[in-house]
Amino acid sequence: MDSAIIELEMCHNELDKLNEKENEEVIAMDQKFRKLRQECYDKRSKIIEKIPDFWFTVFTGHPDLCNILTEEEEDCLHYLRKLEVDMADNNSGYSIKFYFKENPYFKNDLLVKEISYKQDKMASESTKIDWTKPQKKTATKTPGKKRVREEPKSFFGWFANNDDPANDKIAEIIKDDVWANTLQYYLPDPDMEGEDDSNESSDAEEGGDETNGDKTTQASGDGTSSN
């Protein structure tokens, strides 16, 4: 009987080792693809930086983001030269990084909003903006009151508000949609140019990532959010 028990213990040992090995390989694979994706995103960023007003066009053309932009903020976006979404290790959060050229609005050249999952709760932080001119106080903090996120009334109001990170729809839109489907929001909407689907301009349409394969939207979204 004892020899059977020893055999069983060996089986359990083997199972433990398999599980450990799988964990290691899963982590290694995740890192491999994260690195490969990052190389693509870096390449993309370099191309984008050569295109004037790329992010201005994307943000002002995005159906959700355009609604929270004030006139002054739209102007400010002319100075946004680079956007980055960095996924943290182990699904522990992400950072949205806005790189600005020298501009008349604030002194920062980098504004970061970092969303992290800490012990199953979400937390967020954002760079303090060093405004050139004094800003009107926007009630982003309401001490003593329940911290519930209201619809953001401005882009920088959204940026500075870290009250309810679990319901930060704008951050999620930037991470899951703008970052993954960037090109779709840069290219002109073919509906505005006429309905001729048969010519090349249909590439710019939603389904127009056809040239990139049918799954562009979904696959890219999966890619970023699975990190």
Next chain:
Amino acid sequence: MDSAIIELEMCHNELDKLNEKENEEVIAMDQKFRKLRQECYDKRSKIIEKIPDFWFTVFTGHPDLCNILTEEEEDCLHYLRKLEVDMADNNSGYSIKFYFKENPYFKNDLLVKEISYKQDKMASESTKIDWTKPQKKTATKTPGKKRVREEPKSFFGWFANNDDPANDKIAEIIKDDVWANTLQYYLPDPDMEGEDDSNESSDAEEGGDETNGDKTTQASGDGTSSN
């Protein structure tokens, strides 16, 4: 400008391909480890079949399972020669298979309880037991009444009841605990034999999978449930 757009499209293409490739590799890795684990479990089953009353000892010694066993069911477990938990592909569920020797209770030699996730809802099915003697009707189905799972009053009562699969604690205990930590429930509890932790008998204790590495319980549990 157009050449930049083409470059951007190529970047997005590359990202799509990376995401597709990652999906493929994740599935392949999952299958590889599932196969390796299955080989271990098959080997384990063969060893267990040589040990008289192995599953009887495990079930009657398990702190949760022993509570739902009637006297007759305990006797019936002497005929349980093999237990199998099969994980379905893509986390879509699992089957618990009970293989019985010829016995005076029912004619089936295999009883299967299958739990599956269908469109985000759980469903379960179980083999109809072909009892040798007529059984007292146990109210496993209450047509017209809300299907809420009550604490099972007997093992076969649990087996036949498929009313509320999302709250089937016994099935989960068998899948996550009994199947993964089998040996722990077979070996005699060292607390019953005296408190001498320094000698070999401490191997049988909960932390006693020390010989199998510290993470026995957790790792095995992860292994099965991640399939």
